[in-house]
Amino acid sequence: MDRFDVSGRTAIITGASSGLGRRFAEVLHDAGANVVIAARRIEKLHELASHLPRSRAVGCDVTRHDDRVALVAEAREAFGSIDILVNNAGVSGPVVPSEVQAWEQWENTLAVNLSGLFGITQLVARHMLDQGKGSIINVASIFGLVGSAPVLDSAYVAAKGAVVNLTRGLGAEWADRGVRVNAIAPGWFPSEMTDHMVDNERSQRYIARSCPMGRMGHEDELDGALLFFASDASSFCTGQTLAIDGGWTAI
Numbered sequence: 178m179d180r181f182d183v184s185g186r187t188a189i190i191t192g193a194s195s196g197l198g199r200r201f202a203e204v205l206h207d208a209g210a211n212v213v214i215a216a217r218r219i220e221k222l223h224e225l226a227s228h229l230p231r232s233r234a235v236g237c238d239v240t241r242h243d244d245r246v247a248l249v250a251e252a253r254e255a256f257g258s259i260d261i262l263v264n265n266a267g268v269s270g271p272v273v274p275s276e277v278q279a280w281e282q283w284e285n286t287l288a289v290n291l292s293g294l295f296g297i298t299q300l301v302a303r304h305m306l307d308q309g310k311g312s313i314i315n316v317a318s319i320f321g322l323v324g325s326a327p328v329l330d331s332a333y334v335a336a337k338g339a340v341v342n343l344t345r346g347l348g349a350e351w352a353d354r355g356v357r358v359n360a361i362a363p364g365w366f367p368s369e370m371t372d373h374m375v376d377n378e379r380s381q382r383y384i385a386r387s388c389p390m391g392r393m394g395h396e397d398e399l400d401g402a403l404l405f406f407a408s409d410a411s412s413f414c415t416g417q418t419l420a421i422d423g424g425w426t427a428i
């Protein structure tokens with residue numbers, strides 16, 4: 178199990194104020210890492226940080242250059258190095274046909290899910306390349322691998338598809354300099370983003386029909402993939418996207 182050890186390493190997790198990001202922060206912290214938790218809602222981050230002794234909460238809107246620079250500077254100031262970056266911040270919806278999707282929705286979804294992700298990656302990668310080591314984990318989606326109809330959100334599909342291919346591109350680019358870039362593509366998991374689906378009969382029927390396992394993921398079912406990519410257990414793995422989706426993308 179030593180290969181999965183991340184103790185003493187420092188991880189930045191974006192979008193850690195709720196949902197999957199909050200869980201990622203807790204799991205990496207439990208596995209021994211220092212965690213820098215970032216999002217816009219600082220009060221939620223402070224609440225999370227109160228349970229995590231080796232943490233620093235940083236208010237950050239990933240679409241803002243100055244916030245990204247400040248986040249990376251605060252992480253280095255707090256813990257010295259940055260060894261793991263989990264690019265998890267994301268938005269989706271509202272669900273609308275593409276021909277009437279508002280331009281603002283397109284721009285905001287791309288700004289958060291793709292440009293913000295790349296902006297932070299660039300800053301963190303400079304530091305990781307200097308230290309000759311680091312693991313970057315992008316949170317993509319099954320909708321970066323397949324289309325999303327009947328859940329109509331072309332901006333989300335475009336952004337997540339780009340994240341999957343950006344993961345390949347950066348993984349190959351930095352492979353011989355010690356920095357690995359991989360992605361997790363979750364199926365449906367409970368979070369603020371999917372809250373409206375959890376007790377909705379129509380949504381649950383759609384999931385039961387489309388997912389071979391017939392259900393949403395459980396809160397702990399991304400933990401293994403996260404720790405695999407974050408740690409030396411995946412030392413020969415880069416540019417890859419692992420779908421954790423109950424078989425959604427297998428059919």
Ligand SMILES: NC(=O)c1ccc[n+]([C@@H]2O[C@H](COP(=O)([O-])OP(=O)(O)OC[C@H]3O[C@@H](n4cnc5c(N)ncnc54)[C@H](OP(=O)(O)O)[C@@H]3O)[C@@H](O)[C@H]2O)c1
Pocket residue numbers: 191192193194195196197198215216217218219237238239240265266267268269289316317318319362363364365366367368369370371
């Ligand atoms: N849940 C699923 O079924 C599922 C499936 C596939 C992929 N994903 C992906 O998983 C990631 C996490 O989503 P979630 O399901 O956990 O939803 P969530 O509970 O809504 O979490 C989204 C997080 O992103 C943060 N965020 C949004 N805009 C931001 C911005 N401009 N700057 C900084 N942080 C921002 C939010 O924090 P603030 O509002 O505090 O800024 C929040 O912490 C997303 O990338 C999502 O696309 C989720």
